[in-house]
Amino acid sequence: MTPELFITRHNHLIDPFLHVxxxxxxxxxxxxxxxxGNMILTGYFMLGGRHTRRSPLLSALPGLSLVLLSLGMLALFLDLEHKRYVWRLYTTFQWASPMSWGSWILLLVYPVLLLTWMVRPPVILEDLSQGVERITTTLQGRRDIVRTIGITSMVLGVALGVYTGVLLSSLVARPLWNSGILGVLFVASGVSAAAAFGHLVTHSPDERALTVRIDNVVLASELGILGLFVLGLLAGSAQQVEAARLLLGGPFTALFWVFVVGLGIVIPLIIQLLAVRHWIQHTPIAPIMVMAGGLALRWVLVLAGQVSRWEPGTLRIH
Amino acid sequence: MMAPFLKYGMFGDETSLVLAFLIGIGFGFFLERAGFGSARKLVSQFYLNDLAVFKVMFTAIVTAMLGVTYLGWIGWLDLSLVYLVPTYLVPQIAGGLILGAGFVIGGYCPGTSVAATATGRVDGLIYLVGIFAGMFAFAEMFPLLKGFYLSGAGEAMTIPGAFGLPYGVVVFAVVLMAVGGFYGAGLLEKKFATPVE
Structure with a gap:
């Protein structure tokens, strides 16, 4: 057996193409x-007892998440080579395969989102259906059930976020992605996007203050995690050092430092810190920048990761 | 260590873009803090009752000029490698007049319109849309305008080179001009100050 079969997987029989x-x-x-991030946030809100009063975010985020997740899965479906056989993912569970984990996690997320939504649905939904009103009344009367739903939502949210990172980091043939911290980074980025969206849309001053504070803490943590991610690569093998150089002087440097770190984290963090201290007014620009930065993070890492590879001398830095 | 850093290969094009981003943030921040995100403040210089724009811009020119001169003399900066825009005298005078007219009418120059837009001013945003429309129209009309656009020598012309003066003398003259300009600006501001009712 050659190392490429059991270490790098860069073999025409295992991972034949790197840029797909x-x-x-x-x-x-x-x-x-x-x-x-929405699931973690709504779970946190429910554990904090926010379901007992009007909460615009608790009423909106689970329903919105159903739409967002469906759109995401549509994008994933469009990427599949053999679209007709997608159902086969649900005929087995392969514990060593992140894709298998992801397929089942995604399936579990839907009912939990629906249940979360029923705890504090939008008024219009309650008015439309007596059934919804009945479920909500029952759920709200059972604190233990609401607590269980909240915890499940948070756990499943973390699992979903980590899975999106592990999906990349398990592909050993791409040294840029081959880092365990990617899962943590994507969870942090997801919570940050959710908090930023909450900050952007909620009309409750209380929720706005809370989400902006959460976002600031998570953005600062994300900076630290990104630093650890780059340091981890620099302390790794020669190929990982080469991969890190894609972001440190290589062809993805400007995209990464300007759009992900500068415009996506540092500048909105400064603006939001000033807003929290009442030195400037809250602005929708900062959360929009945070969300765009979250998309840019995935975009840059997916593109750059596909350029990085294990064979010595094949990685060209321009 | 010798500047310009990019020309001496201390970093590549990608890193230079990151540095450009940081310098741009600094430029935009101080432009806005100086009040140049406001069209009223900017056009005041044409009514001679507030010459802050003139003073700030001339201060920037003199500071940069003295910095470049001293760094060149010390030997930290190779002036021959600093990029100079090629001179096309007549088209550039025409361009300057058009930009100046736009500045008086619209109240912004390109940089300050971006600063104004960033602070949420609608007039700055409309001005910026106009800039892009103008650039688009110019690009579309470029085959017609190309002859005039490239007319002239096309070499980088400098004041010391054009007038045969030593570099240091020109620097000193510009500093004197700045000092005189600041003094004159102060007098003009007093004369044309808007009376307080």
């Missing part, structure tokens, strides 16, 4: 991460 992913994958990873 286009816009569908970063879009799916972003939407999946955003939904993961």
């Amino acid at each position: 992913w286009s816009w569908q994958i970063p879009v799916y990873l972003f939407l999946g991460g955003w939904v993961a």
Whole structure:
């Protein structure tokens, strides 16, 4: 057996092509991460007892997540080579395959999102259906059930977010992705996108204040995680160092540092920190930048990762 | 260590774009903080009652000029490698007049219109849309305008080179001009100050 079969997988029988992913994958990873963040946020809100009063975000995020996740899965479906056989993913569970994990996690997410939505649905939904009103009344009367739904939502949100990172990091043939921290990075980015969206759309001052504070903490953490990600690559094998150079002087440097780090994290973080201290007014620009930065992060990593490879001397830095 | 860093290969094009981003943030920040995101402030210089734009811009020119001169003398900057825009005298005078007319009428120059847009000013945004429309029209009409656009020598012309003066003398003259300009600007501001009711 050669190392390429059991270490790098860069073999024509295992991973024959390295550059196969286009816009569908970063879009799916972003939407999946955003939904993961929404689930963590709504779970946190429910554990904090926000379901007992009017909460615009608790009423909106689960329903929106159903749409976002469906759009993400549509993008993923469009990327599939053999679209007719997608159902076969659900005839088995392969514990060593991140795709198998992902397929089942995605399937579990839908009912949990629906249940979360029923805890505090939008008024219009309650008015439309007496059934919804009955379910909501029952759920709200059972604190233990609401608590269980909240915890399940958070756990499944973390699993979904981590999975979007593991999906990339398990592809050993791409040294840029081959980092365990990618899962944590994508969870952080997902929570940040969710908090930014909450900050952007909620009309409740209380929720706006809370989401902007959450976003600031997560954005600062994301900076640290990104730093660890780059340091981890620089401390790795020669190929991982080469992969890191794609972002440190190589062809993806400007995209990564300007759109992901600068416009996606640092500048909105500064604006939001000033807003929290009441030095400037809250602006919709900052959360929009955060969300665009989340998409840019996936886009740059998916593109750059496909350029990085294991064979010595094949990685050309321009 | 010798500048210009890019020309001496200290970093590549990609890193230079990241540095351009950082420098751009600094430029935009100070432009806005100086009040240049406001069309009223900017056009005041044409009514001679607030010459802050003139003072700030001339200060920037003198600071940059002295910095470049001293760094060149110390030997940290190779002036021969600093990029100079080729001179096309007549088309550039025409361009300057058009830009100046646009500045008086619209209240912004291209950079300040971006600063104004970033602070949410609608007039700045409309001005910016106009800039892009003008650039698009110019690009579409370029085959017609190409002859005039490239007329002239096309070499980088400098004041010391054109007038045969030593570089240091020109620098000193510009500094004197700035000092005189600032003094004159102060007098004009007093004379044309809007009376407080």
